[in-house]
Amino acid sequence: MIHKPIDLAVLLETILKKILTTWLGALLLALTLLPGSSWAAGYTETKYPIVLVHGLFGFDNIGPVDYFYGISSSLRADGAKVYVTQVSAANSTEVRGEQLLTQVKQILAATGAAKVNLIGHSHGGPTIRYVASVRPDLVASVTSVGGVNKGSAVADVILGVAPPGSLSNTVLVSVTNGLSSVISFLSGGSGLSQDSLAAVKSLSTAGSLKFNQAHPEGVPTTACGEGAYTVRGVSYFSWSGAKPYTNVFDILDPALALTSLAFSGANNDGLVASCSSRLGRVIRDNYAINHLDEVNQTIGLVNLFETNPVTLYRQQANRLRNLGL
Template sequence: MKNRFWKCASVVLAAALAVPAPSWALGYTQTKYPIVLVHGLLGFDNIGPVEYFYGIPSSLRSGGATVYTTSVSAANSTEVRGEQLLFQVKQIIAATRLEKVNLIGHSHGGPTSRYVASVRPDLIASVSSVAGVNKGSKVADIALGLVPGVTSTLANAVASLLSFLSGSGGLPQNGRAALTSLSTAGTAAFNARHPAGLPTTACGEGAYVVNGVHYFSWSGGKSWTNALDALDPIFLLTGAAIGEKNDGLVASCKSHLGRTIRDDYGMNHADEVNQLIGIVNLFETSPVTVFRQQANRLQALGL
């Protein structure tokens, strides 16, 4: 009888250990390498109490992750932003005495992260692209075609203001370079130089691992998600111009990179990073949860 009891107890224990830990479990987001968050166009680290990745860093840290939020030019070319990010990655590696980091980039932060992984794969454990502009944005194409100079001048002004408010006023801003990098033609040129993780089919997946770097992506597929969000009408307008499933700024299929987790979350381009200040789709998984799940996915891979 006693032997039978211990056999049953062993089976129950083994089954319990085989079940994935719940998202609230201690250590759920604790990765081997630091998580480094990279903002997109007209982005910032924080302005007062408002974070670009709203509530995400603290939630990741609560589960054991070491998290850094970087600040690069709000508007500039992918290469310029990439070099700025690379400099900060080296600083983080020096501070933590760990040889690599996990990059998670939103929007323009996707190709910005890809640039660093391309030129210094030895420093990068993974790149996770959140609604990354990996094959261009029709919205950028349209913006470049508007009254010459007006759109880029406006982008410069907004970027400079955001950088000043976030304490990063010394970073160079170049609205036209940013829009060119995000355009279909500009992205195609960038991809020819930095192709790692890109799908070879229209809406497929790319290589999961290239030069030791793991590639992931996810994105939303709705432009209007919450009537209380002041940004939703903008995304409804810009999303209508894209002509295929999108999050208001980036076509879902064109955001794919490496292993595609999902491209149809009920989120728009701001919801994906829990903006505007957490006003997101009430009937979809919380963006914070999605980031926590990705951290746990990295943990499972030993990253």
């Protein structure tokens, strides 16, 4: 029997065609499984403007890098009016809350809207809760993302290791105040007061308990339950991650893996325990993402095997839209 010589070029072309066909088929299947509405114009078009609020050491942008990386532009692309606010990078919840309230009033005056949808990350969670508590007439909804709603063990450790008045605490406060001032200056927020010790106290378990007594709206009354979905006309939501280390290329993930040790095995995103993040209607508290992934940082280096954070914000905007908010 005579065998014809193998034409490597033809063989390679055949293999490539099969691979391409397989990938195209998988892509088409994936597209058919996606909700059609997510591609429709107006998917994120909420009735009221969306206001994004950063967390501890947060910023609106440093050069080309946004704190909510790629999130505001994606929301705007399908109809949402989005405003990114700037409050103190480090200060008490009440101080940050008053700064935010001033900006909310400015946004309402500029847009003519009656209310806003507040979305806050990390310390931004309690910050937006403060505004909703003191001025519920100006707020349609509160969405806490990885929010420190019942305190953080990391803040407790900092206060325990460096109690107020000690030399180590003085050094710690000086360094963190300096860092927050630099971040605030680079992001166009110079002039805002910075007080990292006040921030850590606000984010501690004791500080959060005191804050919750004054502003209890949406806070679960059980250790790891849900809170009231609606209080004084304001709808409350929350979601968070529970995987501190998610991407080997993200240089900040190892730091979050270390801080996660403060939680003694409890589910956490590296800086906030899942149970502490819960507020109002809990969408999920166990996404396989970490505290920085929750705002699509560092520059989009997130878990490739979990729903992309940008998608989570888009879904929340659509959820608010469908509720008439």
